[in-house]
Amino acid sequence: MKNSRIAAICAAALVAVLALPATVTPAAADDSTIVFGAALAATGRDSREGALTRDGYEFWKDYVNSHGGIKVGGKTYKVAIEYADDETNPQTAARLVEKFISQDKVNFILGPYGSPNSASAAAVVERYKVPMVEGNGSAEKIFNQGFKYTFAVLSPARRYLEFVIDMALHQKDKPKTVAIVSANDAFSIEVAAGANDYALAHGLKVVYNSKYPADTTDVSGIVSAIKATNPDLILNGGHLQDAILLQRGFKEQNVNAKVFAYSVGPDTPDFRKTLGKDADYVFGGTQWSPTAKYKGAPGFITDSKVYAAEFAKKYGHIPDYHNAESSATCLAFQYAIEKAGSLDPQKVRDALASLDVVTFYGLLKFDDRGINIYKPMAVNQIQNGELKTVWPTGVQNAQPIYPTPDWSKR
């Protein structure tokens, strides 16, 4: 008797705990506020990237609100963003976005972090015909389904490591062989496929190509196999966690290559903090760099350098590309809403589809599918613990250090 009562209490407590992350503060919507909904990972594998995304959104919001707001027709609106934790789970992201639209009646949706979650959110906004702009899901799979209400400000996943290969091909002592390894999620697979095709098209030999489970805790087998093929370039399509595991594994097993490059990792402060000097010489594909020389349209910070400085003042670190692309996500909405002169979802959607504006982050323009294929990417390298942009030559603030010195000579 006693036990069953306690069991019931425990079950009730559990249900309460499970229900917690889904609760959001009620909408602050009144007629002078534009409300956005954003389902972002605060827990789970992508919690760090989710936080970086949120900071990018918040930075834009605070800037816009402290500079008057957004002009729509003759009226000025403040902006508000509602957040909920999607737990790095695509199903949860879809559920939360549905709730934002149907119950909380938000005006527009800002994308979640990551391709799987963006894909599931895209299906929901399509059904409700509410536009979503996202800056953190670059798998083209999302955009090959004929969706009309989802737009991505970032370059497609396939391009992440192309510029790294391009950089290596322009150095003395050209590479001949490549090893590619990726996590088996939509984004990482496309990064790897893009790198593979690009390498083959430029006469490189792909000596190793494999995938690992997205939540792997051990990559030593992969590291051993790569070592056995002795490649010039080692390229990884994956996320922060696996990048750290791999880089550590390469040192542990003394694997040397001319280039170590990761799609996600080197640009985040955590990568450098965790690995210390073992992070040096690592290359990474990046959507944006503080050294980019775009001249943005008025309405927001127009210059990359100023954006970086203002952001650092507020958050204590130089913004990484996740921060920047997230601010740019909001920026796409800002320009589209102003252009539409209305908060009508259909009109804003049409304004987004025809958007063509240069910002601190680069050109914001979408192809028929809704992805930004017009903006180039850049290559970062960690040099002496600092992130430098080394390629292409137009935006570089340091020369690439190539080839990477052997572990024994560091």
Add this chain to the structure above:
Amino acid sequence: MELFFQDLVNGILAGGIFAVIALGFSLVWGIMNIINLAHGAFVMLGAYIAYVLFSAFHLDPFISIPIAFVLMFGFGYAVQRYVINFVVRAPMLTTFLLTFGLALLIVNVVLVIFHGDIKGITTSYSGANFTLGPVTVPWAKFLTLIAALAITVLMQLFMTRTKTGRAIRATSMDIGAAQLAGVRVAHIYAIVFGLGAGLAGAAGVLVSMSYSLQPSMGDPFIIKAFVVCVLGGLGSVEGALIGGLVYGILESFGSQWIGTGLQDAVALVVLLIVLVVRPRGIMGKATA
């Protein structure tokens, strides 16, 4: 051939950690019949203890092992005595729910304190390695294996040579007879759960040297612990060790020769085969 030996070594090195993780899980499951879903969270707590000691006092993780063990033992003892003990005789689903809720609670408290940032412990010797013929062995992982073996031996001595250890084994064999012989079962249960948590904490310290830290890092280890327990046989120290090593080697070879994407699948297929062919596990007794 070089790759074969390297894979073997990789597997053994990983297996040592799996063994320590599974040891605590196996004790609690075998003796108390509780599948502790908070075990992964306990491993994570151990890793964060090592992280805090390392970043605040520059304490080497290997020195943190006993500290993490003691702290987590106390924590586990209290959790059993004042939380789980109320439902210890309830159907398994109840303890399942309770430990699952406990795991959520712990992970979220750590998330509030440390945020989701990925952290790591980088010692002066992390990444250093030595070569053994064709095989490269990282020092940190090698020392981790030694520590894992030492923990297992100490645990075995405790279970066979001390009065408390004998009382634990008596309780697991026949709870009624143990009570008649004067064993305080509630106390013994709390000690077992404390040992489980302490071993998870020690394993967390070992894990922290090879993997990066974040609040949900413990999750993948629960399923591994589960497989290792079934492989090696429940509730026995040597079973966890053998199971851990076998699992590590299987995973290493499986991922190399069958496909890295199928790393987890290989282990689960083995689990299935063991359950069909030898359900009591490699070291399990014929009659439980």
